């Protein structure tokens with residue numbers, strides 16, 4: 330039988346002194362309980378008692394505890410016994426660290442009498458969440474119910490069940506299945522309107538005013554009056570904060586995200602943020618209100634760009650879109666009045682600040698002309714291929730998405746075999762002493778890396794599912810007439826970025842460029858028409 334040399338850890342906190350439970354928790358009493366418990370354990374001898382009398386449990390800055398830790402490290406003891414976990418401490422992380430790290434790494438035997446834990450007899454119990462949680466819970470509360478509730482909740486969350494009390498604004502709970510949510514047409518119309526206003530180039534300030542002027546109910550008032558939700562202090566006016574909450578909420582593209590916040594236990598009223606990687610995310614969980622491409626376009630417009638509203642609360646036409654083609658930083662807008670007319674110019678912001686880049690100067694008028702022309706040409710180009718695609722798809726009834734997928738895979742396979750040929754040539758050259766070992770290693774790694782990347786890309790394409798017809802984007806262009814002047818909503822709708830070079834060179838990166846290229850490849854493979 331293995332012999333265990335135990336440390337007995339006893340603690341009475343300052344705030345327990347003079348209270349009713351002082352007697353039951355007193356150091357003497359703790360010791361009695363432990364000795365009684367160890368009475369029939371013939372394999373355990375007590376090496377020493379470590380006492381912290383009058384120390385708080387919220388940290389480990391206690392002499393008794395430190396001494397015990399030292400004796401653990403120097404292997405004077407190989408076991409620790411406490412009356413209950415709260416003796417060890419009241420700080421979840423630190424006590425958890427003792428249980429999860431110190432106990433296993435020193436192969437300690439750990440006993441907590443009142444918690445019925447003996448790591449030798451029941452090591453599995455040590456792993457369970459129960460131990461750190463028990464430590465947190467006030468003795469007046471039922472210890473176990475909170476833990477059970479918490480694990481039940483996360484199991485249900487993991488199964489993709491919606492567990493909120495009320496569905497998010499825009500949805501209602503399904504009467505047939507309370508874990509499902511369905512679209513609420515009235516609120517969904519407001520959500521759609523908000524996204525559309527962003528696409529039309531409105532700032533959040535302007536959208537807020539428009540909703541308030543039209544007496545659209547705020548989400549909290551709507552939830553209270555229409556859904557019957559209990560809402561304390563509902564806001565009667567729309568705010569930018571409410572708009573942000575809606576415009577960034579993935580619920581509207583059909584994704585269920587739960588577990589962003591959690592409570593450590595039932596006693597804690599504060600929610601703590603959960604790391605993003607641990608959120609429970611379900612795609613295509615319910616019907617979308619906003620199309621995915623539109624949602625991401627809006628994220629791009631509002632949150633990924635450095636967009637600043639002007640004094641009137643609206644945006645300049647190009648705000649957030651113009652970049653210097655050399656340093657990549659935004660261009661800065663400067664206005665001046667010349668012969669009674671307002672003129673606007675752009676300069677590279679790096680140039681203005683530090684002169685470490687060149688001017689990249691362009692007038693707004695010139696820019697308007699160039700961008701207007703380019704957009705009109707782009708639309709023409711896409712309408713042109715659209716005709717061809719329409720003919721082929723309707724004639725042969727092929728599934729466009731599947732075809733594009735096939736074409737992409739064929740192309741990738743070609744590239745993979747090119748790299749494989751290069752690699753086999755490389756090996757031959759090395760064997761024939763044509764290249765050095767250094768070169769061989771370098772190129773070999775390169776080729777393997779590229780091959781791997783292509784293979785991953787191929788897997789991604791093969792497993793991708795299209796949630797909507799991949800030709801939907803073309804509809805945007807189909808009935809589009811030529812634009813006669815430029816405004817922010819056109820920029821939002823068609824342009825990703827505009828790069829300005831040094832001599833009035835403007836390079837435009839368009840949205841839907843990838844889709845356009847896919848369509849071109851498709852046409853080439855079908856007909857060699859383009």
Ligand SMILES: [Zn+2]
Pocket residue numbers: 653654655656657658677678679680686687689
């Ligand atoms: Zn620059």
